[in-house]
Amino acid sequence: MDGNYFEVYTIVxxxxxxxxxxxxxxxxxxNKDESLTISLxxxxxxxxxxxxxxxxxx
Numbered sequence: 001m002d003g004n005y006f007e008v009y010t011i012v013x014x015x016x017x018x019x020x021x022x023x024x025x026x027x028x029x030x031n032k033d034e035s036l037t038i039s040l041x042x043x044x045x046x047x048x049x050x051x052x053x054x055x056x057x058x
Contacts, residue, residue, distance in 0.1 A: 004030045006051045010044030025049070 008026040026040035028051055038051075
């Protein structure tokens with residue numbers, strides 16, 4: 001891939017002061033017209049998605 005994509009996460013808040021859990025649920029690609037195509041493998045139960053540039057070092 002050319003690096004023009006994003007990873008899609010849902011962030012699960014945990015009880016007891018534990019760190020939040022980031023669960024990758026899909027990927028998003030930038031189209032020629034700068035719109036996004038998002039492909040999800042799961043749906044978050046909290047209804048929230050977090051989209052961020054993919055880490056090229058992984």
